[in-house]
Amino acid sequence: MSNQDHTQVSLRIKESILENSEIASAFLTSIGYVGFVEENEKLLAYIPVDDYDSTALEVLIQDLTEKNIVEREIEIQVIEDRNWNEVWEQHYFQPIAIQDRLYVRGSFHKRDKSFEDEIIIDPKMSFGTGHHQTTKMMLESLLEADLKNKSVMDMGTGTGILAIYAAKAGAVDIESVDIDDWSVENAVENFELNGLKDKIKIHKGDARILKTLNKSFDVFIANINLGVLIDDMQIYCEYINQGGELFLSGFLQSDIPAIKAACPLRLADIKKDGDWSMLKFMKTN
Amino acid sequence: MAKEITGYLKLQVKGGQANPAPPIGPALGSKGVNIMEFCKQFNARTQDKMGKVLPVVLTLYSDKSFDFIIKTPPVVAQLLEVTKVKGGSSEPNRKKVAEVTWEQVKQIAEAKMPDLNCFEVESAMRMVAGTARSMGIEVKGQAPWA
Numbered sequence: 001m002s003n004q005d006h007t008q009v010s011l012r013i014k015e016s017i018l019e020n021s022e023i024a025s026a027f028l029t030s031i032g033y034v035g036f037v038e039e040n041e042k043l044l045a046y047i048p049v050d051d052y053d054s055t056a057l058e059v060l061i062q063d064l065t066e067k068n069i070v071e072r073e074i075e076i077q078v079i080e081d082r083n084w085n086e087v088w089e090q091h092y093f094q095p096i097a098i099q100d101r102l103y104v105r106g107s108f109h110k111r112d113k114s115f116e117d118e119i120i121i122d123p124k125m126s127f128g129t130g131h132h133q134t135t136k137m138m139l140e141s142l143l144e145a146d147l148k149n150k151s152v153m154d155m156g157t158g159t160g161i162l163a164i165y166a167a168k169a170g171a172v173d174i175e176s177v178d179i180d181d182w183s184v185e186n187a188v189e190n191f192e193l194n195g196l197k198d199k200i201k202i203h204k205g206d207a208r209i210l211k212t213l214n215k216s217f218d219v220f221i222a223n224i225n226l227g228v229l230i231d232d233m234q235i236y237c238e239y240i241n242q243g244g245e246l247f248l249s250g251f252l253q254s255d256i257p258a259i260k261a262a263c264p265l266r267l268a269d270i271k272k273d274g275d276w277s278m279l280k281f282m283k284t285n
Numbered sequence: 286m287a288k289e290i291t292g293y294l295k296l297q298v299k300g301g302q303a304n305p306a307p308p309i310g311p312a313l314g315s316k317g318v319n320i321m322e323f324c325k326q327f328n329a330r331t332q333d334k335m336g337k338v339l340p341v342v343l344t345l346y347s348d349k350s351f352d353f354i355i356k357t358p359p360v361v362a363q364l365l366e367v368t369k370v371k372g373g374s375s376e377p378n379r380k381k382v383a384e385v386t387w388e389q390v391k392q393i394a395e396a397k398m399p400d401l402n403c404f405e406v407e408s409a410m411r412m413v414a415g416t417a418r419s420m421g422i423e424v425k426g427q428a429p430w431a
Contacts, residue, residue: 006306025362029362044308082310084305084309085321088314127324250329
């Protein structure tokens with residue numbers, strides 16, 4: 001959903017009082033607007049271009065003007081999709097070391113030869129650079145695991161960082177999945193940057209892809225969020241080989257009980273970092 | 286040493302569904318904040334409010350890090366959700382657009398209490414009922430304290 005153009009409607013709120021801005025945004029939400037930026041007496045409202053309905057907007061603005069909530073004049077502009085994270089990626093993304101063994105850097109950073117291994121990531125608005133605690137814990141946990149000759153599924157791959165590490169650690173049959181077009185494209189670029197384009201397969205979609213692949217995996221990785229992990233847990237577990245391992249992250253420490261309750265496999269490890277956590281499960285008889 | 290604050294941003298974003306598209310992309314991206322990190326944190330903290338539009342106030346720091354506070358959904362938004370009204374009544378005092386019960390008013394008031402300067406649920410309910418009436422939504426029946 002992230003890679004689409006949006007219509008931006010700029011409204012001027014009357015008498016800069018908080019409530020008028022809240023009323024305007026609540027009514028705009030009721031006709032499909034998905035998000036807002038409040039700046040003093042200005043309210044910027046966004047809707048995907050395909051959902052934009054000028055008549056519905058006209059009727060609503062008329063109504064809100066009569067109620068003395070917004071000014072009659074509005075400005076409408078199409079905001080084309082682009083890499084919104086470019087400023088951070090190009091100027092503030094610093095290389096990061098994982099357990100002094102693995103070095104994660106952008107293609108524009110210099111190599112550090114003191115590390116045994118490195119991963120090159122140009123993130124382009126996808127998640128997974130090693131900076132976030134969840135990615136870091138997943139990489140640390142995978143560093144401790146034996147991935148040699150294992151088959152691996154990386155669900156919600158983002159930049160592809162975890163699948164790339166699996167390939168570097170000797171896994172042989174690696175597949176990855178992401179729901180976002182932008183991430184699928186970016187993961188492929190990163191596979192290529194690391195010389196692994198032919199070693200990792202990628203699919204656009206969600207856990208339901210597993211039903212079409214007709215195979216199960218020794219190692220299953222998913223760093224997503226609580227809701228998705230719980231909803232898809234049964235499918236994940238079905239496609240893990242006996243003796244296989246499941247690595248989950250993307251949820252807070254306070255959500256550990258919910259994840260444990262949803263996963264029928266044996267809990268093998270817990271990692272915590274800040275508010276975040278990572279759980280590892282084993283599929284045993 | 287305390288980090289230097291460079292600004293604040295007030296957004297309204299759907300719980301559990303933040304992504305780098307607008308409004309988050311243009312609002313945060315130009316400030317050099319890592320959008321993906323904000324989305325991950327915001328979504329993790331709002332899993333229980335999936336799809337509800339939530340006000341969020343970000344504090345931005347000079348090292349490009351950030352903090353944020355998530356507020357409860359605005360009373361108006363909650364009233365619209367409960368009554369399924371789209372758009373409002375242009376004559377709130379004369380034309381009734383929908384009805385709510387005092388029980389629904391109480392639920393909204395309780396959900397909103399953390400953000401209101403009210404210590405008693407009754408005061409919060411009076412505020413919610415007032416907002417409802419100003420939108421042309423009638424509160425059905427007698428107030429519990431009447």
